[in-house]
Amino acid sequence: MSADFSVWMNDCLALVEVCLDKHLATVDCAPARLHEAMRYVVLGGGKRVRPLLALAAGELSGADQERVVLTGVAVELIHAYSLVHDDLPCMDDDTLRRGKPTCHIRYDEATALLVGDSLQSLAFQILAQPGLTQNPGKQLEMVEQLAIAAGSRGMAGGQAIDLDSVGKTLSLSELEFMHIHKTGALIRAAVMLGAYCGDELNASQIKQLDHFAKCIGLVFQVVDDILDAEATTDTLGKTAGKDAENNKPTYVSILGVKQARELAKSIHQDACQTLDKLGADATRLRQVTDFIIEREF
């Protein structure tokens, strides 16, 4: 990681943390326990991959960084809500997340349910706030895109397909279909919405960026599957080997670790070649991409 990128990333992460803190109600605001739990799950943890992607994409369109942070934070809150609901007993039934007890363990199931519900509302509240962009029509489109990415034909739909796939043998293309929804839709939203905060992109740029966003969403999941298969619970901060234990199909279970690594490299290459076509303004996107792919290996 270059020193320049490291400084940029740390600045971004600090901005994101401040923005999250500012938009989450404090515990002296009723209902105190709900607001405490919302802060517990959102603050002080998480790699903030989605806000980083939004901020890097914002550089491509010369967007105001303050505005892109809000957009990235909206996407991050959707991600955070999905983790809280995903950890519930009726879903993955997980007790550890980011090295801490999951929300329903630390609080209770009803609170975790309401935390997730409230974080989703907060995401749309932030993205719809006046002044986030200078073009209200474009901003409405951004709200609509985030809603589609989060809903039954995006992330939540991917979760449903994931549940249905437990114990089944999936083909590589079926697995890809699931992940394009479950993880890919929101990652793609982070990239596209970040870029939409700045100058209008032309049709060709949007097409390239969209292809890049799809690649990065997919490679993120392949890397995640490899990490889950190889890491220990300590280094992962969540229960390792959970997918295999739950008999869930993953890139590793279908391809094996070696081929999964090769797949990650090949999609990474596709993503980088796409960024090349976008020119010098895509430097941050390339750096964030390298950072995501090279997380642990």
Place this chain on the structure above:
Amino acid sequence: MSADFSVWMNDCLALVEVCLDKHLATVDCAPARLHEAMRYVVLGGGKRVRPLLALAAGELSGADQERVVLTGVAVELIHAYSLVHDDLPCMDDDTLRRGKPTCHIRYDEATALLVGDSLQSLAFQILAQPGLTQNPGKQLEMVEQLAIAAGSRGMAGGQAIDLDSVGKTLSLSELEFMHIHKTGALIRAAVMLGAYCGDELNASQIKQLDHFAKCIGLVFQVVDDILDAEATTDTLGKTAGKDAENNKPTYVSILGVKQARELAKSIHQDACQTLDKLGADATRLRQVTDFIIEREF
């Protein structure tokens, strides 16, 4: 109920049903089971009080009915999602809703969780869609208002206060605080957003309408508590006497049925006097209000 109002209401209900049906994905769209469950909980049931209030408020500002229907449907989907999550075992643990098995009974808990999550996303997708109003800036404000009404300082916050109150003795003002959030916030959003679809209202009109909306939200809950205490499961379509059984404070448990009825009448009167100040364009709002109050008694 006047014949004229009855015709208007039936027309509105038909428009709402068509609009809901149109915006819910069909079962041939993957994931099929999730989309089937979303349709199961939303279609063919429900009094559609919130869309009716939105449509009546839209008449006040001369709004285009097609647009108000979309707004009312967005609010109704937030309401529908809250019922699905509210019925889950970790919340009210209810098995019957609108005379049918609740979502987690008919399907399963994980599906019910994702149905609620997806309905919330769909509500914002519909409210943000291009062309819903002619003023994108105003429309963004509407999205923001719905998000606030649904979130931790609105409906979901009210649910959290409700959970905390089980087995406790609340004062009348504490009970009111809970309901202003739990039921009131969304009812108020329905009225205000419906009116926002039309001509700009002046500050005095907005103030009157907002006061009316608060009254109607509160009286709705008082009537609900009376119905819950008096009705049988058959006439109610959901498990009757559930609040008393769960040791939940209600207007009836605090005031008794007689005084609760008097409270309902007094708030109803306040609401009607407020509408008087809004003039002849508020006729539909008055009719819908009477309809809500006189539901069963």
